[in-house]
Amino acid sequence: MRMEPTVIGHxxxxxxxxxxESLVDRHAxxxxxxxxxxxxxxxxxxxxxxxxxxxxxxxxxxxxxxxxELTQRIVVQARRQRSQRPRNTDAVHSPFMKLxxxxxxxxxxxxxxxxxxxxxxxxxxxxxAGALHATAAAxxxxxxxxxxxxxxxxxxxxxxxxxxxxxxxxxxxxxxxxRLIELVNHDMSxxxxxxxxxPGCIRANQVMVTSVELQIEGLRNLYLxxxx
Numbered sequence: 054m055r056m057e058p059t060v061i062g063h064x065x066x067x068x069x070x071x072x073x074e075s076l077v078d079r080h081a082x083x084x085x086x087x088x089x090x091x092x093x094x095x096x097x098x099x100x101x102x103x104x105x106x107x108x109x110x111x112x113x114x115x116x117x118x119x120x121x122e123l124t125q126r127i128v129v130q131a132r133r134q135r136s137q138r139p140r141n142t143d144a145v146h147s148p149f150m151k152l153x154x155x156x157x158x159x160x161x162x163x164x165x166x167x168x169x170x171x172x173x174x175x176x177x178x179x180x181x182a183g184a185l186h187a188t189a190a191a192x193x194x195x196x197x198x199x200x201x202x203x204x205x206x207x208x209x210x211x212x213x214x215x216x217x218x219x220x221x222x223x224x225x226x227x228x229x230x231x232r233l234i235e236l237v238n239h240d241m242s243x244x245x246x247x248x249x250x251x252p253g254c255i256r257a258n259q260v261m262v263t264s265v266e267l268q269i270e271g272l273r274n275l276y277l278x279x280x281x
Contacts, residue, residue, distance in 0.1 A: 063097060064090065073104035240264045 064072070064087060072091065075081040091097045241264040247257035 063094065069097060069101055070104055073101045074108060076101075076105055077108040238264075 068087065072084060072087045075083045091101050240260055244257040244260040244264065247254050248261070251257070
């Protein structure tokens with residue numbers, strides 16, 4: 054119960070509605086002054102009773118559900134409008150999107166291979182270093198004797214994706230991403246040279262990991278996140 058200033062005359066319709074709503078809502082505070090007035094005034098009591106009954110009926114009422122016929126009409130209309138949407142944009146951009154996804158997949162595969170190589174380097178011991186060098190030399194000799202595999206299709210697809218993208222007018226945002234990728238490539242080349250000289254170089258390993266992550270993010274922003 055809550056107390057309010059003295060009510061002069063009859064309360065307004067708005068006050069009666071608020072009082073009736075507080076009676077329906079069990080968690081709402083009820084005005085003691087309004088309750089006293091309604092108890093002494095038959096006209097206000099009758100109006101509050103009617104308003105309260107309307108609130109209780111409205112609380113029990115459920116939202117109307119559409120009939121099966123109306124549902125079918127809505128579904129048919131939605132399908133018709135969806136079939137009328139233009140698809141030229143998707144048809145034009147889909148080949149380049151596929152090439153860009155191939156490029157991103159190749160980069161992710163290279164990154165995964167490098168991470169595995171870095172973990173393998175951390176497990177090398179002095180006893181296993183000699184055997185590892187011998188295995189590498191034998192593998193190198195075998196690869197020199199075996200004929201190279203034909204990767205022309207993949208190379209042509211990646212080259213086409215890059216050349217198609219470079220032919221388009223580049224914005225300052227795109228030029229910034231390309232510059233970042235060039236700087237990352239330079240850092241990766243330096244780190245690879247350091248790892249060839251010293252496979253256990255921790256600094257070069259950290260630079261490679263960071264450069265690969267930056268390169269993947271830069272290419273994703275450059276080829277996938279843009280509106281192609």
